[in-house]
Amino acid sequence: MALRNNDINHAQTRFLLALWALGGNDVKKGDLMPFATRGDEKSSDFQPIIDKLDAKDVIKITNNKFSITTSGLNLLHQCLQNQAFEYDGNVGARTVNALLRWIRAQGQPSLAMNGNGRATEPISSYEEFTEVASEIFDQLNRDYNLDNFVPIYRIRRHIGERVSRSQFNDWMLEMQANDMFEFLEGSVEDSAPDKIEDSITTKFGKLRCYAKRLKR
Known part of the structure; x- marks a missing residue:
């Protein structure tokens, strides 16, 4: 098999x-490739591309997890600006939504971004938080199909x-x-100490690793 066209x-x-749409940091290959392929x-058709991007420091690969670098964000911006880039045939909602999020992000020139394309401006109030x-x-719930059971460490790391x-x-x-979230027990992936540390301990000393949405 070969790449499309x-x-x-x-x-x-x-x-x-x-890669950017899935958070840009520590993305599993099993989550990434179904999104990227058409x-x-x-x-396996993408392996030469992956090798090239890794060699040029456009992406970072650690323990088979992918992250996009600042160079990668710049390259993605250039690629999407190229008038030759367009989709043929039908495009899934996930791709369309990713493009919309990218467009909206580019439409906020004053918004400070980090190397993963995430906002870095301080959050100044509970309401904003x-x-x-x-x-x-x-x-996270949508992109990773988490069934309303989102690891708290992922929310913390995105913020x-x-x-x-x-x-x-x-x-x-x-x-x-305020009954917006319910925090639940459970084991994080790999029982990794850093992920447990980035979860939440309640005022009663109980570890809570997952958030469940109660109301919007």
């Missing part, structure tokens, strides 16, 4: 867009340094008190 540049753009394409946390919850660790904990617990 044997178009390497098109496949490369789709790969980078999929039609009869196989994951609820909007951001809810949006991230919805994105990053926009709030302090203690402020994140306080505002998340306030969202639970």
